[in-house]
Amino acid sequence: MACPECHRHSTLLAALAPAIERTTPLTRQSLLPLLALKNDEQLRHAAKTANPRKLPHRAEPPPATNNAPQATCRHDHAYPLALAQLDSAPAVLHTTCDTDRLTQLLAGPTVALIGDRHHTGYGHQATFALACDLATAGVTLISGLHQGLDGIAHHGALHAGGHTIAVTGSAPEIPYPRQLEHLHRRIATCGAIVSELPVDFASRRWIGRVHWEDQGWPLDLCVLPGFYLARPSGSRP
Numbered sequence: 001m002a003c004p005e006c007h008r009h010s011t012l013l014a015a016l017a018p019a020i021e022r023t024t025p026l027t028r029q030s031l032l033p034l035l036a037l038k039n040d041e042q043l044r045h046a047a048k049t050a051n052p053r054k055l056p057h058r059a060e061p062p063p064a065t066n067n068a069p070q071a072t073c074r075h076d077h078a079y080p081l082a083l084a085q086l087d088s089a090p091a092v093l094h095t096t097c098d099t100d101r102l103t104q105l106l107a108g109p110t111v112a113l114i115g116d117r118h119h120t121g122y123g124h125q126a127t128f129a130l131a132c133d134l135a136t137a138g139v140t141l142i143s144g145l146h147q148g149l150d151g152i153a154h155h156g157a158l159h160a161g162g163h164t165i166a167v168t169g170s171a172p173e174i175p176y177p178r179q180l181e182h183l184h185r186r187i188a189t190c191g192a193i194v195s196e197l198p199v200d201f202a203s204r205r206w207i208g209r210v211h212w213e214d215q216g217w218p219l220d221l222c223v224l225p226g227f228y229l230a231r232p233s234g235s236r237p
């Protein structure tokens with residue numbers, strides 16, 4: 001469960017995202033300090049919307065419903081411990097699964113398998129095979145969700161009957177990109193979709209990915225330890 005303060009901060013960040021994009025360079029260097037702000041007023045100021053009358057229409061969490069994605073905040077036992085150690089850790093993770101399932105998925109070994117949207121034939125084959133092997137070995141695979149190597153990695157894990165988690169830049173219940181609606185549904189069934197954006201918020205490409213992109217990773221096929229959600233405690237990327 002997410003506490004009301006964290007839920008409000010998460011929703012405020014999502015509501016301010018368009019303003020942030022107008023006022024802040026979308027670079028890791030600029031975004032990480034902003035994401036580390038825990039105070040709502042500081043966040044409004046950073047987004048240059050300190051005037052309450054200029055706040056976005058929806059800056060409060062929506063009413064809870066049975067169909068809304070689940071949420072876990074930094075104060076909740078289900079929030080990944082390794083992620084909580086980052087200064088810029090999301091106030092809330094919104095997921096398609098319940099918190100017990102998220103804990104279960106992250107309890108064993110995890111590997112982040114992240115790649116580019118554009119790739120070679122070899123990159124496709126190697127990513128699919130590696131994801132299959134990892135899933136067969138009982139590893140939970142973590143990746144983004146796009147039509148390039150990230151999507152291929154999920155297909156590989158699902159092909160092996162394994163578990164996979166997609167970290168997306170849209171609300172977890174919204175398939176994005178739309179062409180991956182079927183894959184989105186399969187991942188939600190066999191694993192989880194995780195997002196920093198609350199229910200109903202449309203995609204913001206920089207949200208969620210700033211933690212593992214723009215860091216100079218060689219992008220055709222990039223295998224990382226699963227640092228984002230299950231990095232060993234005490235270490236930093």
Ligand SMILES: [Zn+2]
Pocket residue numbers: 002003004005006007073074075076
């Ligand atoms: Zn909290």
